[in-house]
Amino acid sequence: xxxxxxRGAQKNYGVNSANxxxxxxxxxxxxxxxxxxxxxxxxxTTTLRMIxxxxxxxxxxxxxxxxxxxxxxxxxxxxxxxxxxxxxxxSYALWPHLTIERNTDFGLRLRKLPKAEREARVEKVMQALxxxxxxxxxxxxxxxxQQQRVALARMLAVNPGVLLLDEPLSNLDxxxxxxxxxxxxxxxxxxxxxxxFVTHDQWEAMTLATTIAVMxxxxxxxxxxxxxxYDRPANRxxxxxxxxPPINILSFDKKAKSDVAxxxxxxxxxxxxxxxxxxxxxxxxxxxxxATRKEDVPPGSFSGKMxxxxxxxxxxxxxxxxxxxxxxxxxxxxxxxxLELGEKVRFCAPPEALHVFDKDGQRIAEADxxxxxxxxx
Amino acid sequence: MAFLSDSAKAPRAASGxxxxxxxWQVWRYRLKVASREPTTLIGVLTALLFTYLIVVPIIxxxxxxxxxxxxxxxxxxxDFGDLTLYYLDRTxxxxxxxxxxxxxxxxxxxxxxxxxxxxxxIGTILAWLISRTDMFGRRWFAxxxxxxxxxxxxxxxxxxxxxxxxxxxxxxxxxxxxxxxxPPDWVAYGRFPITIILALHYAPFVILLFGSAxxxxxxxxxxxxxxxxxxxxxxxxxxxxxxxxxxxxxSMILIxxxxxxxxxxPYVLGLPVKFEVLSTSLFxxxxxxxxxxxxxxxxxxxxxGIITLMIDARLVREARRFVTIxxxxxxxxxxxxxxxxxPATGFAATxxxxxxxxxxxxxxxxxxxxxxxxxxxxxxxxxxxxxxDLHTVALQTGVLLSPDLWAAAKNTLMxxxxxxxxxxxxxxxxxxxxxxxxxxxxxxxLRQVTFxxxxxxxxxxxxxxxSLFAVPxxxxxxxxGTVTILALALMADQMPYASRAGISAMTQLGKDxxxxxxxxxxxxxxxMMSIVxxxxxxxxxxxxxxxxxxxxxxxxxxxxxxxxxxxxxTTYSLRLVDYxxxxxxxxxxxxxxxxxxxxxLAAQKLTKTNLAEGLGS
Numbered sequence: 001x002x003x004x005x006x007r008g009a010q011k012n013y014g015v016n017s018a019n020x021x022x023x024x025x026x027x028x029x030x031x032x033x034x035x036x037x038x039x040x041x042x043x044x045t046t047t048l049r050m051i052x053x054x055x056x057x058x059x060x061x062x063x064x065x066x067x068x069x070x071x072x073x074x075x076x077x078x079x080x081x082x083x084x085x086x087x088x089x090x091s092y093a094l095w096p097h098l099t100i101e102r103n104t105d106f107g108l109r110l111r112k113l114p115k116a117e118r119e120a121r122v123e124k125v126m127q128a129l130x131x132x133x134x135x136x137x138x139x140x141x142x143x144x145x146q147q148q149r150v151a152l153a154r155m156l157a158v159n160p161g162v163l164l165l166d167e168p169l170s171n172l173d174x175x176x177x178x179x180x181x182x183x184x185x186x187x188x189x190x191x192x193x194x195x196x197f198v199t200h201d202q203w204e205a206m207t208l209a210t211t212i213a214v215m216x217x218x219x220x221x222x223x224x225x226x227x228x229x230y231d232r233p234a235n236r237x238x239x240x241x242x243x244x245p246p247i248n249i250l251s252f253d254k255k256a257k258s259d260v261a262x263x264x265x266x267x268x269x270x271x272x273x274x275x276x277x278x279x280x281x282x283x284x285x286x287x288x289x290x291a292t293r294k295e296d297v298p299p300g301s302f303s304g305k306m307x308x309x310x311x312x313x314x315x316x317x318x319x320x321x322x323x324x325x326x327x328x329x330x331x332x333x334x335x336x337x338x339l340e341l342g343e344k345v346r347f348c349a350p351p352e353a354l355h356v357f358d359k360d361g362q363r364i365a366e367a368d369x370x371x372x373x374x375x376x377x
Numbered sequence: 378m379a380f381l382s383d384s385a386k387a388p389r390a391a392s393g394x395x396x397x398x399x400x401w402q403v404w405r406y407r408l409k410v411a412s413r414e415p416t417t418l419i420g421v422l423t424a425l426l427f428t429y430l431i432v433v434p435i436i437x438x439x440x441x442x443x444x445x446x447x448x449x450x451x452x453x454x455x456d457f458g459d460l461t462l463y464y465l466d467r468t469x470x471x472x473x474x475x476x477x478x479x480x481x482x483x484x485x486x487x488x489x490x491x492x493x494x495x496x497x498x499i500g501t502i503l504a505w506l507i508s509r510t511d512m513f514g515r516r517w518f519a520x521x522x523x524x525x526x527x528x529x530x531x532x533x534x535x536x537x538x539x540x541x542x543x544x545x546x547x548x549x550x551x552x553x554x555x556x557x558x559x560p561p562d563w564v565a566y567g568r569f570p571i572t573i574i575l576a577l578h579y580a581p582f583v584i585l586l587f588g589s590a591x592x593x594x595x596x597x598x599x600x601x602x603x604x605x606x607x608x609x610x611x612x613x614x615x616x617x618x619x620x621x622x623x624x625x626x627x628s629m630i631l632i633x634x635x636x637x638x639x640x641x642x643p644y645v646l647g648l649p650v651k652f653e654v655l656s657t658s659l660f661x662x663x664x665x666x667x668x669x670x671x672x673x674x675x676x677x678x679x680x681x682g683i684i685t686l687m688i689d690a691r692l693v694r695e696a697r698r699f700v701t702i703x704x705x706x707x708x709x710x711x712x713x714x715x716x717x718x719x720p721a722t723g724f725a726a727t728x729x730x731x732x733x734x735x736x737x738x739x740x741x742x743x744x745x746x747x748x749x750x751x752x753x754x755x756x757x758x759x760x761x762x763x764x765x766d767l768h769t770v771a772l773q774t775g776v777l778l779s780p781d782l783w784a785a786a787k788n789t790l791m792x793x794x795x796x797x798x799x800x801x802x803x804x805x806x807x808x809x810x811x812x813x814x815x816x817x818x819x820x821x822x823l824r825q826v827t828f829x830x831x832x833x834x835x836x837x838x839x840x841x842x843x844s845l846f847a848v849p850x851x852x853x854x855x856x857x858g859t860v861t862i863l864a865l866a867l868m869a870d871q872m873p874y875a876s877r878a879g880i881s882a883m884t885q886l887g888k889d890x891x892x893x894x895x896x897x898x899x900x901x902x903x904x905m906m907s908i909v910x911x912x913x914x915x916x917x918x919x920x921x922x923x924x925x926x927x928x929x930x931x932x933x934x935x936x937x938x939x940x941x942x943x944x945x946x947t948t949y950s951l952r953l954v955d956y957x958x959x960x961x962x963x964x965x966x967x968x969x970x971x972x973x974x975x976x977x978l979a980a981q982k983l984t985k986t987n988l989a990e991g992l993g994s
Contacts, residue, residue, distance in 0.1 A: 014817075054892050056410045059398070072398045072406040079413055080895045087896040093889030097911045106907075107897035158897065 002065025004028040004051060004162065004194075010059035011046050020046040021218045023060070028162075028196060033188050035209035036198045039241065043218040044198045045090075048164050051196065052087050053080035086155030086193075087164040090171070092147045094139035100150050101126075101135040107158035125153045128190070129183075145176040156191060165197045169204065181207055202242050206230070214238050232368070236361035239282045245319055245330045247282045247355070258327035263304045264354075271300075271351070272370050279359035287353035288331040290320065290345045303348040308339050322347055411815060414901045420810035420819045423803065427826045430869040434841035435679065435833065441844050442672030449669070464669035468677075477670060478677070481658040488572050488643070488654060489636035493629050495576035499728060500583025500628070506721050507584065508591045510712050513722040519588075522725065525732040526581035527977045528970045529930035529947070531641030533574040535966055536736035538645060539743045539959065541565045546649045548957040552739070555749040567652035574642050577732040579632045586631075590624035623692060630689040637682055638834025640933040641947075645954060656836045656933065663840060663937060675840040683832045737970070740963040761960040776961040785949035785965075792860055792945060793928035796867035800875040801921030803868070805913060808879025813888070824880065831873035839937035842866045858940045866934055871924035878923070882916035918983055926976040930969055 006026040012019045021043040028034050028051075036044035049055040050062065053069065061071035069078040094103055104126060108118040126132040129149040139147055148168060155163060165184075169177045185208060188195055199205055205212050206226045214221040214229060214237075222234035233239035239247050250261040257265075264281050283302075297303045306329065310321030320331040322345065329347060339345065356367035398406075411417045445459045453463055468478045506512045507519050525533075541560040542551030553560050563569050594617065602612045640656040647657060655678050662671035714721050743749065744761045758764070764775040776782050807827055811820045830838055842865070846856040856862035886909070894908045910917070932947045939948045946969050953962035 052896060054895070056406075072402055075402065075405045075409055077406065077409050077413065080892070081898045081900055084898070085896060087893070089889050089893060091887075091889050093893040095890050095893070095908060095912070097914075106894070106899075110898045110903065154893075154897070 003030060004196075005063040006047070006051070006060065007063070008060035009047070009050060009057055009062060011043070011050060011055055012058050019043075019058075019218045021050070024218075024220055026213060026220065026223070028194060030194055031192060033185075033195045033208060033210045034197065035205040035212045036196065036215060037202060037205040037209075037212050037242075038200065038215035038221075040200055041217075042215045044200075044215050045166055046218075047215070048087070048166055048196060048198050051162075052085055052164055053078060053083050054087075084158075084160055085162045085164055086158065086160035088148075088151045088155055088166065088168045090167045092139075092151040092168075092171075094147055094150055094154070096139055099136050099138055100131060100142070103139065103150055104153050104157050106154065111158065121157055121159075125156045128156070128187070129153045144171055144173075145180070148172060148176075148180065152187070156187070156193075159191070160193065162194045162196065163191075165195065167198055167200070169199075170201070177204075184208060202244070206242075214241065216241070232363065233282075233355060234363050236280060236282065236357050239355055239357075243284055245285050245332065247284050248288070248329050250281045250283070250327075252278050252280055259324050260304055260306075260327040260329065264302060267302045268354075268356075272367075275356070275364070275367055275370060277358050278356055278364070278367075279361060280357045282355040282357065283329075283349050283353055284355075285319065285330045286332040288329065288347050288349050289333070290322075290331060290337075290339075290347050292339075292343070292345055294346065297346055297348045298350065301348045301350050302354065303346050305344060305346055308341055308343045308345055311337060311339065311341065416810055416813050416901070417816055417819065419806060420814045420816065420823060423807055423810065424819060424823050424826065426803075427823070427869070427872065430865060431826055431829050431872070434838070434845040434869075435829070437845040438672045438837075438841040439676050440672075441668055442676050444669075446669040448666075461669075464673050468670050468673040476653070477658060477662070478655075478674060481653040481655045481674075482677075484568065484647075484652060485637060485654040485656075488568060488575065489633050491568070491572035492575035492579060492636055493632050495572065496580040496583050496632060497625065497629065499576065500580040501587055501625070503580070503725060503728065504584045504588035504591060506725055508588045510714050510721065512714060512718060512725065514725075518725050518729070521729050521733070522584055523581045524729075524974065525578050527926075527974045528578075528733075528737075529641065529932065529966065529973065530574065530578045530639060531645055531932065532740065532966050532970050533578060533732075533736045534570075534642040534645040535954070535959075535963055536739040537570050537574060538565075539739050539749070539963065541570075546957075549959055550749055552749045555751070562650055566646050566648075566650040570646050571643055571652070571654075574646070575632075575636055575639060577728075578642075579635060580728075580732070582631055582635075583625075583628045586624050586628040587621065590621055594620065623695070626692050627689060630685055630692070634682055634685050634689075634834070637678060637685070638836050638933055640836050640936060641951070644936075644951070656834070659836055659840060660936065663843065668844065671840055672844065675837040675844075678837040679833045682834050682837070686832050737967070740967050744960045744964045744967065761964060776964045779961075781944070781949060782946075782965065785944045785946050788860070788943055789929060789945040789947075792863045792943070793867065793925055796864045797871065797921050797924035797928055799864070800868045800871040800924050801917055804872065804875025804877075804879035804920045805882070805910075805917055806879070807872075807876040808881070808883040809909065811876075811880050812883040824876070827872040827876035829873075830870050834933070835870055835931065836933040836937060838870055839866055839934045843937055857938075858943065860943055863935065863938050863943060863945070866938055867924075867928050867931070870931075870934055871928065874923055874927075875920050878916055878920045882913050882920075886912060915983070919980060922976065922980040922983070926973050926980065929976065930973040 004027070006024050009021060009024040009026070010019060011021045024043075024047060026047070036047055038044050046055060050057060050070070056077055057070050057072065059072065061073065062069050064083070067078075068074055068076050069083060070076065095106070098106065101122060104122050105118060108121060113121075123132065126135065129152060131146060131149050131153060134142060134146060134150075139150065142150065148171070151168070169180050172180060181204065184195070184197075187193075197205075197208060206229075209226055211223065212226055212229050213223045216237050222229060222238045224232075224234075229238060229242055233242065233247075236249065240249065250264050251257065252261055252265055261281075265278070268275055268278065268281075291297045291303070304324070306322035306324050308320060309323045309328075310319075312319040312321070317332055317334045318337050320333065320337060320339070322329045322331060331347060352372040354367075354371055356364045356371070358364050442464050443460055443462065445453050445455045445457055445461050445463070447457055449463070450457050453459075453461055455461060468474055503518075503522055507515050507522070512518070538551065540552045541554075541564055542548070543554055543559045543562065543565050544550075545562055545566065551560070551565070598616055598620070599612055602616045607615065638656060639654075640660065643652065643654045643657050644660070647653060653661070655674060659671055659674045659678065662668075662674055745757050745759060747756050747758050747760075760775055762775045762777050765778065766773060804827075807823055811824050814820050833841070842862060843857065846853070846862050846865075849855045856865075890912065891904050891908055894904045899907065930947065932951065935945050935948045936951060939945060941952070944952065946965055950962045950965035950969070953959075953965060
C-alpha cells in the first residue's frame, strides 16, 4: 500500500461548530503501525473515519500514493467501498443476522472471488485468529473477545492494504487485552499490513506502535516513535498526557510559582544563564531519586528539601508523595523505600531529566542541547 | 463558510499550496458527496410524495372552505373558486350553524368528556389492581382487559343496538324489547350509550399508560413518605397522584383526540335520534354535497385535533422532567387486598364481561337466532351464516355464501394489504433517510410531514382526500370511486406509525453494521439488500402488520371514500346496518373483530413487542 497522506485535513460537523479536526498533516507509510493517541474527543476517531471515507472533509485533502481520494478543490470523493481498506469498529459491528463464517466471507463474496479461493482464505484467517470452531454460530452467541477476533478476521480476509482499528481493545477485560495486543503485533508481522490504530490508552500505544501521533482538540501535537514521544515530548500536553504517574510540572508562571519552581529557576539560571524564556519545567517521576542525607545528592543535580507524605506500593515499585509548603512531587522508585511518613528527604534529578518548555508550552530545543550535553561535574 | 475560518488562520506550511476553496468548489464537493448515494435522492422523492399525499389534501380542504364551490356561483354572485366567507358564515354564524356545527361540537365535547371521566374511573382502578395488587388472575386480566381496544369500536355499538333497540327504528325488535321491556330512547340511542361505549373502548388506554407509569413508579418514594409519618391516603394524594399526573393527562388527551374522529359509534347509535357529533355532521355535509361547509367542519376538526395533540406533546415534554428522576430502586411492590381480594377480582371480571364478553356474545347469538332473546332450540339457525334460498328481498343467502362479502373481503385484503405493505416499506425508507441523510432539512421535514396525519382525525383526512382527488387535477385523473384513492388515503393515514417504527428501528440499528459493510466494499444497494433489510426484517413485519390491523377495523376513512363497488368489510357491514340486515351486519363485524384480534396477537408474538408501544394505531 502506498503512503497515505493527509494535508490540512479539517472536519467540522455543521456550520459554526468547533472543528473536530483542524489542519491536520499526517503521513502514514507502508508497513507502519501508527497509533493515533489522545484523550476522548480529540479527533482521533474522526481522523480514522476520514481516512476510511466514512466522513468527508470540510477542508484539505487526502491522498493515497498519487491518487487523491478526498479533496474539495478537485471535487473528488472516493467512497469507502472503493478505498479497499479494513476497519475494525469499537463496537465490532458484526452483522447479527449472519453466521461467523458468513461475516468473514462477506467481503470476499463482494469481490466475486471463486468459491475455492474464498473458502481457503476464510479458513486461513479463521485459523489464524482461532475462531474456526465458531463458524456456524451467530455473533450474539460469542463472547466479547471472540467477537473482536471475528471483527478482525472479517477485515483481514480481504487482505486490505491498510487496516484501521478504532479502539478495538477497549471493550475487553485486562487479560484479554494483553493477549490481543500480542496478537495484533503478530498479525502486523504476518500480514504485513499498514495499521492505523486509535486509542486513548498510552500503554497500548507505547507497546504496539512504530509511530505515535498524539492529538488534542483536533490538532496534531507530536508525531514520532514511542521513545521520542516519551523522552522528548514536544509540548506540555504531550508530556502530561503520556506517562503514569503523570510528569511533575513546575510552572514558572508568576502567579502560580511554587517554592520548588523557584529553586528550579535558581538552579537553571545559575548553571545555564543562556537559557531564557522558560515557562515551565517537567520532570518524570521515575527520573527523580531521593537522598536522606545531603552528601548523597549526586553533584550537579537539581535537588531540594521535602517531606514524605505518602508511600504507595504499586506492586514491584513504589510511588512516593513528597510535599513542600506549596508543592507536591511524585517520585517512582523500584527499591523498597526505607522511609517514614513525615521524614525529611531531598529529591534529586540529573539535568538531562529536565524537560524545559517555553511560555506557550512548547519544548525549548536549545535547552536539550545544553542540559543533555553537560556531564555532571 | 464557517468551516474554513480556522484553516485560514492556521499555519499551512505543509499543506502543499492549499488555499481557501471558492464557494462553487465547496458546493460541487457537497453535491458530489450528497449524490454519491441514493439516500438523498430517495429522501427528496419521498418528501415530494408525502407533500402531495398529505400536505396538499389538507391545504385543499382548507381552501375549499373559503372558496366558492361548484353550484353556488349564482347564489353568491361570484365565480367558481373565488374567495368567500360564505361557508364560514354559514357554518359558524347562520341560523343553521347550530345544526351544522355548534350542537355537534357540544355533543362531541360532552361525549368525549363523559367518556374520558368514565374511562379514567374504570381504567385507573383496573390499572392499579393489575399492576400493584395481589388480585386473582392479574396476568390474565392484564391482557384480557386490553382486548376491547383490539376490536372495532362500533362492534359494541352494534351489540348495544341488538340488545336495546326500540320502536324508534324499524326491523327486528331488540332483546330487551323482546323480553318485555322497551328501553326509552335515551338508553337505546344518543349520548348515553355512545359515552359508555367509548369509555369502555378507550379504557385500555388508561390501563396501559397509567399502568406502565405505576409499574415504573419507585416504591422508595412511597416508603420515604411513610417513614416520615404519612398515612396511606396522604401518600396517595401527595406523592403518587402528582407523579402520575402526566400519564393521566396523556391518556385523557389521547382519548379526546380519538373521540373527536370517532365515526362508527355515533353513526350507529346517534342517527335514530338525530344525535350528531362533528364527525357525523361532516359525513352528512359530504353526503349532501355541501363541499364548502364540509371543508369548514373538517378544518375545524383538524384544528381541534392539532391543538389537542400539541398540548399532549407539551405535557409529555414537561413530564420527562420529573420522570427521569424516577430512580433504579423501583420495586414493584404489591398491596395486599385482604378481604377486598375477591370483590376486586369480581370488578375486573365484570368490566371484562361488559366490554368484551357481553357484546361479542350478543353479536354472536344474534347471528344464530331467528327471533331475538328466545332461547328455544328451534329458534337457533345457521341460516344467517350459511343459509340458502332465504325469503328476503335481497341477501338471499347466508352472509358467508354471499358474493358481496367475498368481494368486500377481497377488496379489504387488496386495499388494506397494498396500503400497509406500501406504508411499511415507505416507513423503513423514511426511517433510513431521516437517520442517514446528510441534509438536515430533509430529515426534519420528512419526520414532520409523515407525522402530520396523526394530528388529523381520519374522517377529516378522508374529507381532505375527497376534496383533492374527487375531480381530475392536472395529470391526475379523478380518483373518487377507485381502489387507488382508498389505498393512498389509508397509506398516508398510517404513515405516522410506519415512519415512527422505521425511525426507531434505524436509530436502534446504528450505523456501524452498515459502515462495516461499506468498508468491506458493499455499495448502497448491496448494503440495503444484505445488511439493512435482513436486520430490520422484524420491524418491517410490524410496520406492515400494525397498519394492516388498524386498516382492517378502520371505518372513518372508508366511509367517506368507498363506493359500493369498492366496499371493504367495514363499509359493507355498515351498509348492511343501513338496510337493517342486522344479523348479517353483526356477522361481518364478528369476522372483522376476529381478524383484528388474531392479527394483533400475531403481531405481538412475532415481534415480541408490547401493545403499549403500538398504542394509537
